[in-house]
Amino acid sequence: MNTLYIAQKIFSLWGEYDVTNEQGQMVYHVKGVPSFLRKQLIFDASGAQVGEIKQQFSFLPEFNIYIHGRQVGTIKSRLSLFKTNLDLNYYHWNVVGNFFAWNYQVFSQSNREIATIGVELWHMSDHYYIRFDQEQDALPLLLLALAIDCIRDASQHSG
Numbered sequence: 001m002n003t004l005y006i007a008q009k010i011f012s013l014w015g016e017y018d019v020t021n022e023q024g025q026m027v028y029h030v031k032g033v034p035s036f037l038r039k040q041l042i043f044d045a046s047g048a049q050v051g052e053i054k055q056q057f058s059f060l061p062e063f064n065i066y067i068h069g070r071q072v073g074t075i076k077s078r079l080s081l082f083k084t085n086l087d088l089n090y091y092h093w094n095v096v097g098n099f100f101a102w103n104y105q106v107f108s109q110s111n112r113e114i115a116t117i118g119v120e121l122w123h124m125s126d127h128y129y130i131r132f133d134q135e136q137d138a139l140p141l142l143l144l145a146l147a148i149d150c151i152r153d154a155s156q157h158s159g
Contacts, residue, residue: 002135004028004142005120006128015040019142028142038063038150042143051143053150061154063147065090067139075147077154086151091140099148102128106141115141 004027005020015032026045033039042051052066062076073090086095093114097104102119115132130141 002132002138004130004132004138006030006130006142006145017146028139030142030146038154040146040150042139042146051139053143053147055150055154061151063150065143065147067143072140075144075151077151086148090144093144095144095148100152102149104148106144117141117145 003022006017007020015030017030018026019028019030021027028045028050029043029047031041031043033041037055037057038053039055040053041049042053044050050068052069054064054066056062056064056074056076058076060077060079062074064071065073065075073088075090076087078085078087086099088095092109094107094109095104096107102117104117105113106115106117108114114134114137115130117128117130120127120129128145130138130145132138132141
C-alpha cells in the first residue's frame with residue numbers, strides 16, 4: 001500500500017501544498033495561481049510541471065484536469081434534491097463517500113477499490129492522505145483529490 005500526504009501551507013493565499021510519501025520525501029508540489037477562475041499547477045520533485053487543474057466558467061463548479069499538458073478528465077458539481085454530487089469523467093472512476101469531509105473511496109469501472117482518501121487530525125493546517133495500491137495511480141489520484149477540494153471550496157464560498 002502506497003500513501004501520499006498533502007499538507008496545506010498555513011499562510012498561503014492562493015493554496016500551496018507539499019505532497020510527501022511515507023518516508024516524508026516531497027514528491028509533488030501544488031501551487032495555486034491567482035486568477036478570476038481557480039487554477040492549480042502540480043510539479044514533481046524535480047520542479048517539472050506534471051499536472052494542472054483549471055476551473056471552467058459555469059453556473060456550478062467545474063474543473064478540467066490535465067496531465068503533462070493533455071486534458072484527461074472533467075469533474076463538476078451537480079445539484080440533487082438535498083445534496084451536491086459529482087459528475088466525474090475521469091479514468092472511468094467513481095467516487096463514493098463524503099467528499100466534502102475528505103472521507104471517500106475511489107473505485108474503478110469494475111468496482112475495484114483504487115484508493116481511500118481521508119483527513120489526518122491533530123495538525124495546525126489541513127492534512128490529508130491518499131492510500132492506493134498502484135504506483136501509476138499516484139498523480140491521477142492526487143489531481144482528483146485536489147479537484148474535489150477545489151469543488152468543495154467553490155461550493156462553500158458560493159452558498
